[in-house]
Amino acid sequence: MLSSLLLILMSAPFLTAFAQIPVPQLASPIVVVNTAALNARSGPGPQYTVIVTLPGGSELPVLASTADRAWYLVATPVGNAWVDIDFVIPRGDFTFVPVIRLQDIQAQFAAPTPRTIQMPTARQPFGAAAIAPRSNRRAVLEVISVDLRPAPFEASGVITT
Template sequence: MNSSIRTRYFWPAAVLLALALLAVGLVTVKSTAAQSATAVINTGALNVRSGPGTQFSIVDTVYQGQVVTMIARTTDNSWVFVRTPNVIDGWVNASYIIPSVPINTLPIIGAVTPTPTPPPTNTPAPGDTPIPVNPIYVTAVVNTGALNVRSGPAPTYTVLTAVYQGDILVMLGRNGDGSWIYISTPSNVVGWVNAKYVIPSYPIANLPIIGPVAPTPAPGTATPIPPTPPPTAVPSSAVVTTGSLNVRSGPGLSYSRVDGVDYGQYVTLMGRNLDTTWIKVGTPNGKQGWVNGKYIATTIDMNTLPVLTQTGTGIVVTGVLNVRSGPGPSYAALTSAPYGANMT
């Protein structure tokens, strides 16, 4: 009798205990998964903003290789709400991170509390009409140590140059199956890269097909002529390829800052200095100024831009160089510059 009673109450209790342990296990698994939602920054410098868009203010900056904790996302997965190593919460563009879990598994944050800071209103001076900028470029980040840029869409074509992990490329087109992308490098070399080794900010399938492409050459044959860039490229524009770029009143670091442009923004090309180290541009705010040519990408040779100033830069390559009052050794020495000094 007692054995029957014990058996009768033992099994329900055992079932309840098993269900309780299973629930605890599921909560633990869910908690562990939530804690593992991290991402690695895959660009040189990435702004963390107060809201999901470039119009929101910058609250922090993270750099390539740093790890952030993913908390939530926008409905279209284009922006992710993260916590930075500085324990600052904000939004980052999802195109420039490598997530540890699919972004679409994160919870969606609906209404955004921060209010975007409206851009300043610039009243142009009489006769100064702001220059429109056409945002036509889409970019990709190199996701391997070193990547060859070739003259055609296959490994049998000639290597033109190489790009490296973290470099930002301007995507111009693709081959028929999207396995190779026609790009412009930060040094303005155009060519083809294998699509497997880049992280695009725009669907490769939506790029224009460049062709027809000449058949793959046999070893030892002449190098094919690179295909013509697509007609969508507007030669008067360039894209910013660094986190934040100062726009100055003249072609050099000694000039005052008149504006700033961020990564991915577009500027209008207006001219250059004598050695093409500085480029005069029009900004999205309607201002004009000079930027360092190393930090913008365009599909044209910037050496073809008009020279707007006769100043250039150079480096002293001798022990000591005299600076004289006139163009010849007979003139008085005003000062001297040591080896390696930068000269304007």
């Protein structure tokens, strides 16, 4: 019992010193957006869909790159996206960044622009109305005013204009 206690007391300073030794941490490389705004895309090229526009100065952890190191896959607030190396400043050690082959990438291409949808021409007292898309993601209803009704026919009365 006494020898066990003596062993514990003698090893206590060694254990304290050993516990204070810093353990090196691997720092993941980052890129810093070096333009006022940068489009982060669903794939490594300008033909891919823009996922998010990042403000200048954003620091993004790098997850992978293309073989030619021209595009980096980064983690953004809305998910993973690709950024062009010409618009970012690399920081850190990129030695162990994995390379992704272009054949392995299954990114989403931009959807074709939807066709214009015309409203029925019968009884439009406030002018012609059409839903005309201005981009591939939204449609705009251009009319002077719209009657809000409780049912989908004109005899139901108007709630508000």
